[in-house]
Amino acid sequence: MHLSNGRVLVTGGAGFIGSHLTERLLADGVDVTIVDDLSNGDADRVPEGATFIEADLTEPGVLDGRLDDIDLVFHLAASKHVDTDRPHGQFDDNTRMTRNILEAMADAGVTEIAYTSTSTVYGEAPRPTPEDYAPLEPISAYGASKLADEGLLSARAHSHDLTVWNFRFANVVGPRLRGAVIPDFIEKLQDDPETLTILGDGRQEKSYLDVEDCLDAMFHVVEHADDAMNTYNLGTRTTTSVDRIAAIVADEMDLDPDFEYTGGERGWTGDVPKMRLSIEKLSALGWEPTRSSDEAVRRATREILAELD
Numbered sequence: 549m550h551l552s553n554g555r556v557l558v559t560g561g562a563g564f565i566g567s568h569l570t571e572r573l574l575a576d577g578v579d580v581t582i583v584d585d586l587s588n589g590d591a592d593r594v595p596e597g598a599t600f601i602e603a604d605l606t607e608p609g610v611l612d613g614r615l616d617d618i619d620l621v622f623h624l625a626a627s628k629h630v631d632t633d634r635p636h637g638q639f640d641d642n643t644r645m646t647r648n649i650l651e652a653m654a655d656a657g658v659t660e661i662a663y664t665s666t667s668t669v670y671g672e673a674p675r676p677t678p679e680d681y682a683p684l685e686p687i688s689a690y691g692a693s694k695l696a697d698e699g700l701l702s703a704r705a706h707s708h709d710l711t712v713w714n715f716r717f718a719n720v721v722g723p724r725l726r727g728a729v730i731p732d733f734i735e736k737l738q739d740d741p742e743t744l745t746i747l748g749d750g751r752q753e754k755s756y757l758d759v760e761d762c763l764d765a766m767f768h769v770v771e772h773a774d775d776a777m778n779t780y781n782l783g784t785r786t787t788t789s790v791d792r793i794a795a796i797v798a799d800e801m802d803l804d805p806d807f808e809y810t811g812g813e814r815g816w817t818g819d820v821p822k823m824r825l826s827i828e829k830l831s832a833l834g835w836e837p838t839r840s841s842d843e844a845v846r847r848a849t850r851e852i853l854a855e856l857d
């Protein structure tokens with residue numbers, strides 16, 4: 549599949565990764581339509597040149613008539629936040645969106661989809677975790693929703709005319725990232741430069757991938773992998789601890805705060821404290837990250853600080 553000059557639908561295109569993806573596609577001459585309900589996105593992030601449809605993808609029928617000329621769907625829309633009043637709400641919303649998109653694609657005869665899954669489908673797994681690791685036992689409704697979506701996509705890919713590029717992301721960071729550890733530390737230190745409260749014990753250790761590397765890897769896989777179901781981990785070979793992120797953020801802000809810990813090995817219920825994905829399958833396809841996990845965290849910190857200035 550070659551992306552230049554095609555017609556692409558990006559779900560979640562007003563979000564963090566989706567807005568970067570849309571910019572990249574537009575720069576390559578691709579005609580882009582975004583569908584986003586702005587529940588966690590921002591209309592200001594919709595790049596000039598993209599067609600924007602504000603719609604809730606959990607509602608059936610919202611894509612009727614919208615996919616007729618589309619070559620490929622990048623499905624990024626997802627609820628990433630736990631609603632304690634609806635313990636299964638995130639699972640219901642994410643799986644309903646994917647089912648609705650697959651049905652609309654089948655009606656319109658669209659046969660290519662790129663899907664953004666996550667390292668959390670593996671649960672607490674040995675590291676580095678390869679794509680064929682089993683059993684897949686997620687420990688959050690979010691991870692469960694992504695694994696269920698992967699199953700639905702696989703079933704369709706292996707029984708109908710559908711090609712799926714399924715990306716299991718490490719933690720993706722970069723400009724415009726919000727609601728994650730780096731912007732959280734920045735905002736806390738702007739409020740109180742003397743003390744930083746860290747969720748957990750600070751020893752959580754995960755792999756962070758620069759958003760530009762993430763897009764390069766997605767494009768590379770779409771252009772070079774042509775099975776019915778193409779599942780690839782996207783990450784780096786390196787990790788960064790939460791303590792190290794705190795140190796990088798403090799350093800970039802020229803501060804020397806005391807660190808306080810809420811305690812426990814994980815930051816919140818459902819947090820996988822240690823994550824590093826094997827990227828050997830991606831490497832064998834000819835792609836390598838350009839930034840280490842620490843470098844990705846530092847660049848994101850600088851960019852987000854400049855945005856919040």
Ligand code: NAD
Nearest residue numbers: 560563564565584585587588589605625626664717719720
């Ligand atoms: P994001 O929250 O910034 O973007 C998701 C977008 O989806 C938002 O703009 C939101 O408004 C939209 N959305 C949510 N529910 C919707 C609905 N019902 N209808 C229409 N739009 C809806 O998140 P992101 O970090 O850009 O993540 C993009 C994708 O990558 C998500 O699927 C996420 O699960 C996946 N992912 C992200 C990371 C990461 O580190 N950022 C890691 C693993 C997987």
